[in-house]
Amino acid sequence: MDEFELIRRFFSAQPVQREDVLLGIGDDAALLHVPAAQELVVSTDTLVAGMHFPVNLSAEAVGHRALAVNLSDLAAMGAAPAWALLALTLPEVDEKWLEGFARGFFQLARRFNVALVGGNLARGALNITLSVHGFVPTGEALTRSGAHAGDHVFVTGCLGDAAAGLERLRAGVDAADADSGVRRFCFPEPRITAGLALRGIASAAIDVSDGFAADLGHILQASGVGARIAVASLPLSPALLRHVPREEAERLALSGGDDYELCFTVPPERMQRFESRKGMLDCPVTRLGEIIPEKTLRCMRTDATEWPLNTAGYKHF
Amino acid sequence: MDEFELIRRFFSAQPVQREDVLLGIGDDAALLHVPAAQELVVSTDTLVAGMHFPVNLSAEAVGHRALAVNLSDLAAMGAAPAWALLALTLPEVDEKWLEGFARGFFQLARRFNVALVGGNLARGALNITLSVHGFVPTGEALTRSGAHAGDHVFVTGCLGDAAAGLERLRAGVDAADADSGVRRFCFPEPRITAGLALRGIASAAIDVSDGFAADLGHILQASGVGARIAVASLPLSPALLRHVPREEAERLALSGGDDYELCFTVPPERMQRFESRKGMLDCPVTRLGEIIPEKTLRCMRTDATEWPLNTAGYKHF
Numbered sequence: 102m103d104e105f106e107l108i109r110r111f112f113s114a115q116p117v118q119r120e121d122v123l124l125g126i127g128d129d130a131a132l133l134h135v136p137a138a139q140e141l142v143v144s145t146d147t148l149v150a151g152m153h154f155p156v157n158l159s160a161e162a163v164g165h166r167a168l169a170v171n172l173s174d175l176a177a178m179g180a181a182p183a184w185a186l187l188a189l190t191l192p193e194v195d196e197k198w199l200e201g202f203a204r205g206f207f208q209l210a211r212r213f214n215v216a217l218v219g220g221n222l223a224r225g226a227l228n229i230t231l232s233v234h235g236f237v238p239t240g241e242a243l244t245r246s247g248a249h250a251g252d253h254v255f256v257t258g259c260l261g262d263a264a265a266g267l268e269r270l271r272a273g274v275d276a277a278d279a280d281s282g283v284r285r286f287c288f289p290e291p292r293i294t295a296g297l298a299l300r301g302i303a304s305a306a307i308d309v310s311d312g313f314a315a316d317l318g319h320i321l322q323a324s325g326v327g328a329r330i331a332v333a334s335l336p337l338s339p340a341l342l343r344h345v346p347r348e349e350a351e352r353l354a355l356s357g358g359d360d361y362e363l364c365f366t367v368p369p370e371r372m373q374r375f376e377s378r379k380g381m382l383d384c385p386v387t388r389l390g391e392i393i394p395e396k397t398l399r400c401m402r403t404d405a406t407e408w409p410l411n412t413a414g415y416k417h418f
Numbered sequence: 419m420d421e422f423e424l425i426r427r428f429f430s431a432q433p434v435q436r437e438d439v440l441l442g443i444g445d446d447a448a449l450l451h452v453p454a455a456q457e458l459v460v461s462t463d464t465l466v467a468g469m470h471f472p473v474n475l476s477a478e479a480v481g482h483r484a485l486a487v488n489l490s491d492l493a494a495m496g497a498a499p500a501w502a503l504l505a506l507t508l509p510e511v512d513e514k515w516l517e518g519f520a521r522g523f524f525q526l527a528r529r530f531n532v533a534l535v536g537g538n539l540a541r542g543a544l545n546i547t548l549s550v551h552g553f554v555p556t557g558e559a560l561t562r563s564g565a566h567a568g569d570h571v572f573v574t575g576c577l578g579d580a581a582a583g584l585e586r587l588r589a590g591v592d593a594a595d596a597d598s599g600v601r602r603f604c605f606p607e608p609r610i611t612a613g614l615a616l617r618g619i620a621s622a623a624i625d626v627s628d629g630f631a632a633d634l635g636h637i638l639q640a641s642g643v644g645a646r647i648a649v650a651s652l653p654l655s656p657a658l659l660r661h662v663p664r665e666e667a668e669r670l671a672l673s674g675g676d677d678y679e680l681c682f683t684v685p686p687e688r689m690q691r692f693e694s695r696k697g698m699l700d701c702p703v704t705r706l707g708e709i710i711p712e713k714t715l716r717c718m719r720t721d722a723t724e725w726p727l728n729t730a731g732y733k734h735f
Contacts, residue, residue, distance in 0.1 A: 117709060123457060127640070128561050129494040130461035132554070135452040140440060143535065144447035145549060146501040149542035177446040186462040188505070188547040218460065225466035229504040232462060238448075244445050269542035309444060323444070 107194065107222055111203045112187070117216045121183065128416040131218035133184060139236040142180035146171045150227035154286075155270050160198040162287035163229065164205030170310065171233040172213060172291035173361040177308040179243040179300040180235030182213045187220040190228040213293055222405060243299060243306035243365070245323035252304050252366040252392040254328055257292050257384045259338040260313050261350050264357025269344075281340040289361040294383040299365055302375045312356035314410055317364050318398055327397040329389040332408050355408065357402060366392055424511065424539055428520045429504070434533045438500065444546030446534035450501060456553040459497035463488045467544035471603075472587050477515040479604035480546065487627065488550040489530060490607035492679040494625040496560040496617040497552030499530045499610060504537040507545040530610055560616060560623035560682070562640035569621050569683040569709040571645055574612050574701045576655040577605075577630050578667050581674025586661075598657040606678040611700040616682055619692050623682035629673040631727055634681050635715055644714040647707040649725050658669075672717060674724065683709055 113126055121266075124132035135141050148167050150156050158166075168185065175182050187206070191198075210217065215233070266282030274283055292308070299306060305324055309316045321327055335354040342350055365376050379386060393399075400408035430443055441449035452458050465484050475483075485502065491593075492499050504523070526715050527534065532550070583599030591600055609625070616623060622637045630652075638644055652671040659667055684692050696703060710716075717725035 129491040130459045132559050133458040141450040142447045145538050147505045147507050147538045147540045149540050151496050152541055174446040186549050188462050221464045223464045223466050224469055228545045230547040232503050232549040242449050363520045
């Protein structure tokens, strides 16, 4: 079976149709229409088997995850998703795997109205690279660089579950057990709805992929500020606390990675507006601390000692 | 050295600045502006070491080639290039290799005014995936589906050199020898200028990546037509004919792949306009035959026998 037949079989009959796709899969390139008064938001992310997920992860989870981690970058910009390109490098044609991958991918694509508009299939070590495109009204994008001293620091959802889930997956737990942490790792939820609701409210935002401390660190660096975080305020799920001691849960929450929550800052003068819009975020949010002028990240325990932080987070090399 | 430091070191100080890049590398996503009355043209393509190029190919050639094969897809649509995203998966941090790759990549990017607006670095088997973005005025894109019976079939440049060059590269020829065929494989020239000049003239177009017969076959399939091609008209370079017998050169030209020339069709009523614009294509063009209603591709020898064609071209799997 050649590339063209494979593309037709698994990726052409996709569920999402969008009017802004003038020409989709099947030509040399896709032809797309960007609405007036919108900026185009574009990001790319790669998953490598054995590096970003265990090699035995189900194809469905890989398909979901590949799209989810890319959509998470759009969420962090406050963008509405529109299109994806999929570059899939596979060691061999495994139709069952492709079917599972496509199922995981398209289930998530359907939920966020993402059209697959192009792609590439090649032979080689398993590598899944997506580029995703979304829109944000001119001037309304959330970036990393807008945080100021006095802004409040928030995070969506819970932290640490995915890292704990990954550890259990690596220890051989079957993903089908649907342990909440394992599911959090396998099927991360991109916080698109929260990102949209935070337009005009958040002064800075980032998605938590490398670990909360490292990713907040990117905001601090881009904004030229620091932050003081209360470790006791970290949102830890009951499931996580059942699995590991509190100190270990806090460590996972601060530097575990793979959570794909949004970390964002809100200026004091926008807090009232933020409160009135919290219901639109579609997930819990927790205040963790505040931005400070001193360019350092302090994670304070209740006894006023400081958490010994390794802000490096996930090392890609 | 971590991912962020590598990105800064090799890819942040890029030579191309564009006003339509509102926010480039360094945030969760790029923020881009698409001009009014332009359609966005988007494509993605992957190079896998050992599959798409010999593992000993120079880093500079890999960098050039990765961008060139992607720009070639934009050329085939008649698009003006604008932005690229680079997803680079590397087995290890090799600064010398990265430096060479970036040099090859940016030399070509500068020539076609392509800004690198985002990327991803990961660890794994060498895999280079780009997505490229360009513009075309609304309704003016060249596609594969517009060929009609009676249209003339053309190709830019020469065919077969790259395939012959690849064979010599695999046999151990040093790319630095600058044999023209080897150079054609290592440093393909995307026919951007030709694609722009063919707007409003070509009824269909495709870039020749998998082999001329296979790629013309894609036009024929998408347009629901056939073609009759004169094998004797195939543009074969003197260098190619010095290296291989004529029959072998014809085989390489018809099914060799990697040429990245444009194959396109021109309706009879646009031939005069085409003639007047040939000087703008920036490369030679050769008429090879015509589109026929019968849905088959016939490659005729001068003795009126038919070339035994394997239209499958390059098999990706």
